[in-house]
Amino acid sequence: MATTEDQHDPGFLAAQAVLVTNYQKLINGKSVFGVVGDGKEPFDLVIVVVDDAHAALARTEDQFRLRVPASHEAYEKLLNLFAQDLRHQSANAWSELEDKDPTALAQVPFWAWADKHDEVLRILRPHREEQDFLFVWPLLAEVLHLCTATATSKAIEIRPSCTPIDRIPSFVRAHRRVYLTATLADDSALVTDFDANSKLVAKPVTPGSASDLGERMILAPRALNPDLDNEAVRVLARQFADGDQDGDGVPETDPVNVVVLVPSAPAAAAWERYADRTWWVGDLEAGVKELQGGHVGLVVLVNKYDGVNLPAGACRLLILDGVPRPLDGVERREAVALADSTVRLAREVQRIEQGMGRGVRDNEDYCAVLLMGANLAVAINDARHLALFSPATQAQLKLSRDIARQIRGEGLDAVRQALRACLGRMPQWTQRSRRALAEVRYAPQGTVRPEAVALREAFDLAATRRTLAAADRVQRAVNDLGDRDTALRGWLREQKAAYLHLTNPVAAQQALAGALNDNSFVLRPVNEAVPTQLKAAAVQARAAADFLAAQYGDGLSLRLGVQALFENVVWGEEERSDDAERAWQALGEHLGFTSARPEKQYGMGPDNLWALSATRQAVTELKTGCVTDTIAKKDINQLGGSVRWLNDHNPEVEALPVMLHPSRVSDAKATPPPGMRVVTPARFEKLKEAVTQYATALASSPDRWADEQAVREQLAHHKLTGDRFFTTYADPVCAS
Template sequence: MRFDFGRLSTGNAINKITDPAALFDALPNKAGGYGYLRAVQKTVLDAWSTVRDRRDVVIKTNTGGGKTVVGLLILQCCLHEKKGPALYLAPHPHLAARVRDEAARLGLAVVDDPEAVKFLSGEAICVTTMNKLVNGRTRFGLSVPGRRQPITVGSIVIDDAHAALASTEEKTRLHIPRSHPTYNQLVDLFTEELKSQDLNGFLGIETADPSAVVPVPFWGWQDKHETVMQILHPHRDDSTLMWSWPLIADILPWCQAVATAHQFEIVPLCPPIEKIPSFAEAKRRIYLTATLADDSVLVTHFDADPEGVGKSIVPESAADLGDRLVLSPQELNPDIDHEQVRALALQIAKTHNVVVLVPSHPKSREWAAEANLTISTADDISAAVSRLTTGHVGLVVMINQYDGIDLPDDACRLLIIDSLPFAYTGVERREATALRDSEAMVTRQLQRLEQGMGRGVRSRDDRCAVLLLGSRLTQLIARPEIAGRMSQATRAQLDLSRQVARQLEEDGDVTINAIGGVMEQVIGNDPGFRALTREVLLGATYSPASVSAWDVHLRHAYNHATQDRLSEAVIHARKAVEEAHKAGDVALAGWLGETYATYLHAVDTAGAQEALSEARKANRAVLRPRGGVAFQRIEVPSSQAQQAVDFLTKRYDNGPQLILGVTAVLDDIAWDNTRTAEAEAALAELGEHLGFTVQQPERDFNSGPDVLWSMGGHRYVVIEAKTGATAPKIWKDHINQLSGSVNWCRSNYGGDAKITPVLVHPSHVVDSAGTAPLGTRVVNRKKLKGLKDAVQKFARALAHEDRYRDPAAVEAQLADLQLTAETLLNAFAETAYREPASTM
């Protein structure tokens, strides 16, 4: 007869263990390989034990540091303390499944159903995704009358916190497509307000121009929000509104609205996480993350306690990162082009998995000939990751997936990040324009970049070669002060990569073949590389938490406003602006000034307009005040060469930075109908690089051309950018717009002004129905390519020995390359040709 040891067990000894490290040792049914906790895991678990009653705790460990085990053990201890139910949130379904598998190997009970009895009774951890928790019909319940009763949750672990942030943003925004019956109703409701902000943009919305983005000013939105409610409420249960409407319906005044040609967007000033009691009222919230350059987003998005967030738990060492070599080919050698890198990737993909992260569908098409697989949806990404982790696939292109995926070991041996993420929604595009190159935007870009670079190294023993492509990305990573904002371990690996680059330069072989050879050594597990990367990581530690004061005030302002404590909301919003000014980020201060004015409008309409006027002085991309903006003429203070020197010297510290910066500007002047705002800004920047005084009148004053170059001698170039045009000819409406801009320039700069009208358009042929202004020039595809080539030569010549600081050298290059005010348009623009009228 078999002896029953179970009869002698008390049955509850393990259930009394509340120390996570001790619990791990005592778990009786662990699978093989779980003999001991890693040192990193024990360090952070012991640290958590001392602060377990703190409501918000951030735990940072490198990817592969065993965060999943840490999170599960913490939650199990919370259950033993009767601090349940316990909820584990993963960023995606396939990662949630991996967490449940990990729990099974530990011998812990888990479920995936938030209504499971074992979860509600504290007998099992519920493992699901952030999307399942945060949505307008969440099974966890909402603090909204008429909705299902909220489920009480005691303790929550949010894994991959940065991915959870993006998910929360997505689920708390309302995007109403053009095809929805309420779209036209909303645009009609705000027609006058939209026209007052951007008449040209409004006309673009009417004609379905993909580049059109026009904000609804806060005074119009707040004054008419009840009518918005009446329009949307009857549709609250349809598929467009049902997942977000319950979260924002009663906070409409504290949302911003933007109209685009594709959709009408309504976005809360902060995510309304307070509507999810299971999260908002949880006693313990633990955020697990590998990299979080700016911890402030936990405050703005999750209403986390700033003090708790500012005291993150980290291991003593950050040296447990896998082995990476990160190279930026176009920084090493500007002559290396995209085609050469694609050819290298294709060669490596014959025997190894190569993953390419791109920001958009248009960018993915550049890889169409090389890609074995191109994916963008959550289901397709999960399926692709499964294939990559089980065998050889080849070259896989993933669209806008910089976080939330694991590509361990052979799943990815070469990771290519091709360009920084683009802004997609209207709200994001507004913000990207307003914060372009600001410190706040740089921090966000670095956050996404570091997350992206972490996709291919998922454990201490993993290895991956990483290539960074794209002019803006290359320019960003080359900035000397940038490294200090990244984690120390990533910084150490970037330093190693630069040492490799310098060695290649000293050897005189900075070619794509040489770079490919280095990549193959990394992929092939070269012993020298492994030893060196271990060496450079010695002594690496985690950076201290970073919580910006303005973000804390922004969340306080939102919380007070939604509780009808408007005076307090205004005070905190004003302090947010003040803190941004103290930090020296003028662009951000101006952008936050719009938010301050939004709250102020509810208590002082006149004061709100004054605050907005002040904000616009710091940032031209914020809303235009109700009374408009006074026009300001631009003047040319000195010669073209001297102006170019003044601008270039202020912008760039050295020659290599100049080359990268010019390349980034030129790349933004692209034939892309989704990035016309970037093209307009780049045309203005190009003028500054060449020594002209510039203005963007249509953006700044709601009238006039997209870009104005003042060339001195009372000469002006009126530029209308039609980089989104796809037609084989210039239509009448584009010509009429150019004519209107010429008239605007003559009205504001005098009848004696020497004005040259310019269109940037794929074709220089004008439709017979249109009549171009006298002297119209067109920068078409061919001429734009020639202009870009000349400007690149200009930058490279002046980068040599920093000659861009010498007016005589600049003047000589301007003349030699036909970039002077007198020669530029003759060399790089065609005379507009009017198509003959049909005789039929």
């Protein structure tokens, strides 16, 4: 059949030609296909085929998000309107917003957003024809009261929990909607974003086997040998790009294109000395053509894990050096609240799988994939992660693991040999790879999470003013979830409270108080909960052994898990502050300290609190994103305020003031709290070395990490006990 790119083409209108267009043209507030209320006659579409559903989902979510930049006059008006509400949720987050701190993040409480809806409209509506609003306002105006608003120092982001896709009638009224995807192991987003029929989504049309897919060898060097270092992998990548696959300095094979996917500019900088090209999103169209045209060498793509096709020789070795971090405000908040939830894991796995799919586009194609770092090694080694990959990827991972078992622990040369088997088309690899895919049978049922269906149905009910029914629908999902995922259960109960508030504010606050019992990172009720006093473990070694035994099933997982903790503390990157805070909390648990994040849980107090003993607690502020030569007065004051907070809430405990900062030197105008100590990057490296050795020793024999006596010996040997930790791995603050 003929094709056209013009929606007014007579052939298309007569159903004699297929229209090829992009998502943005169909789904936006000024869509040429019509938007509810714009007076245009919607197109009568028979079939809509959504190619590359991954990319479509990301773009659709973006189209339904209103972003009010900090430079816009409406930004300050909205901040002022909700100042008291934001300050009540977190005085520290409000201060960060006032200081234009890049890490600032605060959600407007749902009750404040709903109660002040008329004022919000008066602020936003006059700007509806401006560029920042033009293509989004018509999609959100009618459901603005159901949206969440998240404030950062860069923008206020407004988006609904599910997209009101019915604003595009041509799309929702199409006789058939077909979603094409190679890697969606969890199809829930098709329901929440596209309002797809969950029963039909659960019955996907799949090939008889995965033999039509391309061939991939997927290796994580750290999972083969936790002692392998990232710089050695970068050298290997450069050598393969030059045709020096055996690493002797002399090219012996044809050079190949090596493509490296990184999530940020700092991650790209680590590749600078090895890269022939570094491309950003705006460079990709021309860059991909260059790769498809012949040998380029080693190319770094920054923060682009989907929508890039690199077939055949355009990419023979693909390297993922990290995964994209949540960038917008809503995702950042979800990352904190759902950090331990399967929902969050599924999203992370989806991004990894998207990235791994860039280098193989058909069944004749092949590509080797390296996953750098401990976090990605965990993703293909941990059972919870593995179960979330698509069947074909699981089969390729299993085959690659079988190959890896033969070479584990032999260093980077073993990785070279495995890669050469793939890229050199050695029959013992290619035959096993084809057979592995041919044996894959796709599951007859797709995966649609019940809570995703509930949230979609609840949103649709609320959009038609049936808010009590919406709250009841979410509650049924909470009941069905039971005790399987308490973080998700608390998150859902917050959603229920938001709908309940629209008809019964008192019941909504009661529901929110219940949500806090499941998830301490949800919104705090108007009548604030009293912070719980942190109690030290009776015996540090026993607490550490119990935690490690529950967390890790084998020694490799323990070593990778500890490495991943330190990987998540990135100095000089303000955007990674949430990761650093969570990693520091988890580090305390690995060492047997009761560990909490009061600022996130209560909106006050320090970033982190460790109970070092029954009478002493470490009050810690993490300033890993700072790049200053001295500790600013405001940061010193913040730490002093956190010490006072602990004294007020637990006066029987001595507070040890601690800060993670690139400098131990206090600003001349600041007065550090007595006894303050600083974990600098140099001290942090010593700590990393000690904890890594602690984990390695415990992982040296089966279940040794669950042995209280063995843990006690290692804690003492590496000076990781409550009485020695900060005297060993932190310096006293000094005056400038």
